[in-house]
Amino acid sequence: MFSADQIADIQGFNKVYQNLLKQIDSAILETGYTLTEKDVLLEISKTERCTANILIQQLNIDRSYMSRMIAKFEKHGLIEKTLSQTDSRIRYIRLTELGHKEINRLADIQNNHISAIFNKLNDTDQNNVWQAMVMIRNKLSEANDVITIRPFAQSDIEYVISRHKTLYYAERHLSGTFSAYVDEIVYNFVEKYNDRTDCLKILECNGVPAGSIAIAKVNKDTAQLRFFMLEPEMRQRGFGNRLMDMALDFCRNKGYKTVFLLTITAQIVARHVYETHGFHKVASYDKSEWGNGVIEERWELEI
Amino acid sequence: MFSADQIADIQGFNKVYQNLLKQIDSAILETGYTLTEKDVLLEISKTERCTANILIQQLNIDRSYMSRMIAKFEKHGLIEKTLSQTDSRIRYIRLTELGHKEINRLADIQNNHISAIFNKLNDTDQNNVWQAMVMIRNKLSEANDVITIRPFAQSDIEYVISRHKTLYYAERHLSGTFSAYVDEIVYNFVEKYNDRTDCLKILECNGVPAGSIAIAKVNKDTAQLRFFMLEPEMRQRGFGNRLMDMALDFCRNKGYKTVFLLTITAQIVARHVYETHGFHKVASYDKSEWGNGVIEERWELEI
DNA sequence: GACAATTAGTTGACTCAGTCAATTATAACA
DNA sequence: TGTTATAATTGACTGAGTCAACTAATTGTC
Numbered sequence A, B: 001m002f003s004a005d006q007i008a009d010i011q012g013f014n015k016v017y018q019n020l021l022k023q024i025d026s027a028i029l030e031t032g033y034t035l036t037e038k039d040v041l042l043e044i045s046k047t048e049r050c051t052a053n054i055l056i057q058q059l060n061i062d063r064s065y066m067s068r069m070i071a072k073f074e075k076h077g078l079i080e081k082t083l084s085q086t087d088s089r090i091r092y093i094r095l096t097e098l099g100h101k102e103i104n105r106l107a108d109i110q111n112n113h114i115s116a117i118f119n120k121l122n123d124t125d126q127n128n129v130w131q132a133m134v135m136i137r138n139k140l141s142e143a144n145d146v147i148t149i150r151p152f153a154q155s156d157i158e159y160v161i162s163r164h165k166t167l168y169y170a171e172r173h174l175s176g177t178f179s180a181y182v183d184e185i186v187y188n189f190v191e192k193y194n195d196r197t198d199c200l201k202i203l204e205c206n207g208v209p210a211g212s213i214a215i216a217k218v219n220k221d222t223a224q225l226r227f228f229m230l231e232p233e234m235r236q237r238g239f240g241n242r243l244m245d246m247a248l249d250f251c252r253n254k255g256y257k258t259v260f261l262l263t264i265t266a267q268i269v270a271r272h273v274y275e276t277h278g279f280h281k282v283a284s285y286d287k288s289e290w291g292n293g294v295i296e297e298r299w300e301l302e303i
Numbered sequence C: 001g002a003c004a005a006t007t008a009g010t011t012g013a014c015t016c017a018g019t020c021a022a023t024t025a026t027a028a029c030a
Numbered sequence D: 001t002g003t004t005a006t007a008a009t010t011g012a013c014t015g016a017g018t019c020a021a022c023t024a025a026t027t028g029t030c
Helices: A004-029 A035-046 A052-059 A063-075 A097-119 A123-144 A156-172 A176-192 A239-254 A268-276 B004-029 B035-046 B052-059 B063-075 B097-119 B123-144 B156-172 B176-192 B239-254 B268-276
Strands: A079-083 A091-095 A147-151 A199-205 A208-219 A222-230 A258-264 A280-286 A295-302 B079-083 B091-095 B147-151 B199-205 B208-219 B222-230 B258-264 B280-286 B295-302
Touching: A004 A035, A004 A097, A004 B004, A004 B097, A004 B123, A035 A052, A035 A063, A035 A091, A035 A097, A052 A063, A052 A091, A052 A156, A052 A208, A063 A079, A091 A097, A097 A123, A097 B004, A097 B123, A123 B004, A123 B097, A123 B123, A147 A239, A156 A176, A156 A199, A156 A208, A156 A222, A176 A208, A176 A222, A199 A239, A208 A239, A222 A239, A239 A268, A258 A268, B004 B035, B004 B097, B035 B052, B035 B063, B035 B091, B035 B097, B052 B063, B052 B091, B052 B156, B052 B208, B063 B079, B091 B097, B097 B123, B147 B239, B156 B176, B156 B199, B156 B208, B156 B222, B176 B208, B176 B222, B199 B239, B208 B239, B222 B239, B239 B268, B258 B268
Parallel strands: A222 A258, B222 B258
Antiparallel strands: A079 A091, A147 A199, A199 A208, A208 A222, A258 A295, A280 A295, B079 B091, B147 B199, B199 B208, B208 B222, B258 B295, B280 B295
16 A cells, blocks of 8 residues: 555656656647547558558547548548458558658657657666666556457457558568468458357457457367467567467367467467467478568467 | 667557556546646645746646636636735635635545556555656656756746745644745845845746745845745755755855854754755744744854 | 348537637836 | 836637537348
């Protein structure tokens, strides 16, 4: 239990830090973009196959407001809209060259501001402050984030495809061939999805999707683990293991004898989760069509 | 120099913490008060002899906006305005009973929210996070606050009186007799103020007054140190010593042989500054008319 | 296969915090 | 005594964000 003095200290911290955040914010505002606009642009840049609806869910923004913002971005040449071939209600949003330039500019401003603030500290202080921040962040997230794991809904399909691709793209530089492959397997999976044999769980952090895992029936005894993914900020906090536990429980309940998964060599963090759950590598295949030197691995677990 | 990864960590911290601040803010907003209104009410409650102008300066708020806010507070019975006897442009603002109740309610909401967030941590984590916050706060303030020490202007008179009284009141529970005494001595001091023999410096933090110190001539050889004051958040950061250095330099330059000051026994922090600058206690008088058991002390320094 | 219910996105009308500029009333200055 | 500065108010406005109604396409169901 905190004393009144300690709470006063925290209020003091809040005041100082709020001030600092305001400084960064006002630097952004000088560019002519709203903070919300900045967030939206950033989210678009982070999202493959982005739609207005994904943005609305991910950022908790009013639909009408979003619609107008997107219209404005289009008018200013920051984004391009393309109609979906499969569902003509949906318009995909993609950053243009100019859009990328602008979001980079905004990110630079933010980074430079942070650098400027922290470079006034000497090296030891910089290090101490940084470590303290990481510690606080982890402790507070751990204690306050509302985490739920729920079955997938139709609206999650776009999320799973989009984020799966984005995260692999961003972190592993995979090619367009991989992208088409993901589209196909996700749509195939959802189409054939059967409650009794398959499973697709969505991890939500504070009401926003932040990870996924799936089990797909291959035959009576064999299941494939798929779409295992965690947003970067959710990693190293045990959620990977929790998702994996749920998926393997599902497999045990359904009587599968073997679970396998396909992954690429570079996915080091995920490998660790696989290993701790008893998976072992049984084969590897060259997949250079997905990117230079990419090797796909097959891991298996006997239940 | 920070690495890109470290900056990303800090961005992550900012995001998490901004979110947390937003939560607290939205709890305040639920009461029907704007965040700005909350700040203004708080500042009114902290300020003796409060005027709209003090609030404008202290909080950097537009005059018209402030005027309307104050009108609203008055209409809702949170404050009372009284015309100044000496300057009929000035209207003094004082919280009513209801106003105090409301500001306490707001403060409680904020404190409870903070408590709720931190009580989810275990004791060690609570302690670590608290210490880390205090450390970050100090380092960042140290590095980023813009501190200036400047001669006083007419507009500072109200500040010096108001804060001097408020801080003594709040921290030492002094009586109304003391209050009248401060009014008198400040007005006397300013009236008789002479650039060549007297000195009144204002410490500013980010453009906002945050402390003061003064030297008043008593006779050719003797000066009195007065109005030595620091806002709580500015203490323990060396500003007391800096102000004291400036004041004593002034005394040396003007050829004073003796500097004395009057203080009350309870002012432990200030005593330390006095001692390190060579002052020693020469007498003490009973001042129970200022409050129960208050003892005034006279300290002197031979230059 | 038709009709109800959903979902993606748009449009209209509005709210309300905050700003800019002009005005009144008093005090200070020279 | 007229000019300048200051305290406070009033008027007219901006612009981020909200609420609700609407269109158009899709899905679910009997």
